[in-house]
Amino acid sequence: MSKIQAISMENLKGTIDKQLLTGKDIFIGRNGSGKTTRLQALQMSMLGYVPGNGKRAVDNYKFSSDDNEMSVGLELEDFKFSRTFERSTKMTKGVSNVTISESITVSPCWPSPSPA
Numbered sequence: 001m002s003k004i005q006a007i008s009m010e011n012l013k014g015t016i017d018k019q020l021l022t023g024k025d026i027f028i029g030r031n032g033s034g035k036t037t038r039l040q041a042l043q044m045s046m047l048g049y050v051p052g053n054g055k056r057a058v059d060n061y062k063f064s065s066d067d068n069e070m071s072v073g074l075e076l077e078d079f080k081f082s083r084t085f086e087r088s089t090k091m092t093k094g095v096s097n098v099t100i101s102e103s104i105t106v107s108p109c110w111p112s113p114s115p116a
């Protein structure tokens with residue numbers, strides 16, 4: 001089984017960070033330091049949504065601290081993936097419509113482990 005090595009987040013509630021993990025991790029910090037944010041990044045990465053917050057891309061985007069883009073992702077031993085949420089505004093008949101789109105990027109972590 002591949003272990004989660006890191007949780008990455010960009011523009012998630014004001015956080016741009018990659019949280020490295022050991023496999024036995026405890027988050028300690030003052031209020032507002034980002035403990036819950038890290039867990040929300042993990043949920044959004046694995047499930048595609050944060051339980052209790054709605055499942056649509058627009059619901060995820062409520063966590064964004066940027067007007068254009070937010071992303072979350074995980075690094076495992078042999079691959080990493082990230083979900084990127086992008087906000088765009090289109091004018092249709094003089095009315096502006098905001099759309100949030102989601103894309104997923106998966107890439108191998110190099111060097112990948114050699115077979116036993």
Ligand SMILES: Nc1ncnc2c1ncn2[C@@H]1O[C@H](COP(=O)(O)OP(=O)(O)O)[C@@H](O)[C@H]1O
Pocket residue numbers: 012013014015029030031032033034035036037038062063064065
């Ligand atoms: N949309 C947002 N944009 C920027 N910062 C945000 C946003 N939503 C929440 N925050 C900030 O995130 C912090 C809360 O982080 P959180 O991970 O919940 O902290 P805790 O360590 O207490 O669990 C607060 O400082 C709050 O101001």
Ligand SMILES: [Mg+2]
Pocket residue numbers: 035036037
């Ligand atoms: Mg908290």
